[in-house]
Amino acid sequence: MGNYRMGTPKKTASKKTTEKKAVSAKPGKSEKIHLLTQMIRIRQMEEKTYEMYTKEKIRGFLHLYDGEEAVAVGIIENLDKEDGIVSTYREHGHALIAGMSMNSIMAELYGKAEGCSGGRGGSMHLYDKKTNFFGGSAIVANGLPMAVGLAMAYKMQNRNSISCCFFGDGAVDEGEFHESMNLASLWNLPVLFVCENNFYSMGMPFELAQAETDLVKKANAYKIEGAAVDGMDVMAVYDASVKAINYIREQKKPWFLECQTYRFRAHSMFDPERYREKDEVKEWKKRDPITTFTSRLQEEGLLDEDELNEIKKRVAEEVEESVEFSEKGTDEPIENLTRFVYSDEPKTLNKSK
């Protein structure tokens, strides 16, 4: 169901074309390899941004997605290109799988004019109109009402699109989560609420923040159907999202999906990680979505060592190209400092009626 947002990654660094490809509910070899490749693209991109941060090429806050890749890939791969995506400040992976080019992401992190927002947004605020990627927000939970509104628009326009909203477990603490769940249910809106539960809102452990830790129960309290899924298993997320998206499109109602996952790195680059034990991180790393899925594909005889190396090599080339692209990037002219505070040209309303 649905279309690939991105299609297969670029075979050579210079090819710019993207292709759409149907994804079935029961993915075969090529689709599974594609899912793995997409996760590897996120991982390698994030590792490179970490490196470039230590080299001071990237500044500000940098929230990395290592460990959580199965969530972005398992869900966004099943969305249609017309579906809207609303994300968080840990959104590089979402943006990439939504179909944004690694170049425009990396250049934005570099603060260059060639970045998706010309250096105005940075790591936490990636946007892309072409792929209906409505941005990363650094205010926890404040994207949920936007996702509700996008779904209102889709419904009012009789489109079959849905809005997909990513948020962390910390967002569940906020009132906007509860207001949004209620509105989406009350008005039967096509919203896929995806809670990326990585069990820490910055340093606050999930069980110290929530009186009721069964999040699906909270959704059910708003009469929203939902499920909790192993967010470290890309196929589990993929299957759950096929079910969720089918439900939303057919029933014209929201769905809540909790993906239990874990971030392998610190919250941001300024986090001494006093709140969790090293052994805990080590245990979760055994469930690394990329290594476990790689082993599974190898056991199933769907992937050999050469193919894996070829994927890694291609992705490494894409990452290198994004670095070269960003290194060559230009600075947004200071004369443009106040550009886009307001729109340049008023767009006239449709007066046909």
Next chain:
Amino acid sequence: MKELKQQKMTYRQAVREAMREAMIKDDRVFLMGEDVGLYGGCFNVSEGMLEEFGSERVIDTPLSESGFTGAGIGAAMGGMRPIVEIMTVNFSLLASDQIINTAAIQLYMSGGQFNVPLVIRMATGGGKQLAAQHSRSLEGWYAHIPGLKVLTPATVEDARGMLWPALEDPDPVLIFENTTLYNYEGYMPDNGSIVDISTAKVRRNGADVSIITYGIGLHKSLEAAGILAEEGIEAEVVDLRVLRPLDNETIFKSVSKTHRAVIVDEGWRSGGISAELSSRITEKLFYELDCPVERVCGAEVPAPYARHLEQASLPQPEKIAETIKQMGGLHG
């Protein structure tokens, strides 16, 4: 509506007609807010609109200011043209995250990719003995935020005419309707539906002093000008109409003519829009001023309930007139 153009109408009717007209003109326009439908609007502004347009376009919301304001932002970004009504500016603080952290900055953070064509209407102001949590004038505070446009219609013409250009504007526009103006009656001029949302207007000509004001302050200032005229002082009254962006040209032109400026604002003086106006005038016209800029603002207290206390906390025509009479070179 055409037949109403030359009619006498209340400010409330003018806002209603503006919304009806917009919804008839464009299918993408809808109204959403607390009690806008079945109740007919907390201030009776949207009475009859649910029956006329149906519940899909006049949407009663739960008491979730942040949720439905954010939904308005999303709907606007998704191609609709929502009018979100927040019952009063006091409650808008619950939605201020959405207004300030989202609506105002999407265009900038996205490098010009996503504009937010949203209109948010809300009631503002004191004077109705509703005490501190229902009587704030925070329009100047919103005017602090780059990315927002802030309108303060003070006449029936503006109440009627400002909505359509606000809906046509590609960026978020906040419209502040002073609660004490809803019953105010005025005549719609022939061209009543054509107004801009970018300029200030001189509502009364005068040579001696410029009173710069907006909203309910316009009416109090016009009254003060009447008092002063009896004593031979001709006050010019400038209605700002738009608090962001401010129309420097009209303000400076008036003050250059009169060489005296007094700013009338129900909002608080400290850090308020009156402070900004005073700064701009002083920065630009210091050597043209015959005396220091004066301000008549709301007292720096939470609004009190008792009538005599509340009235004492608000700018009044007598106080405005008295302030002007004390200005250098003016003798009543």
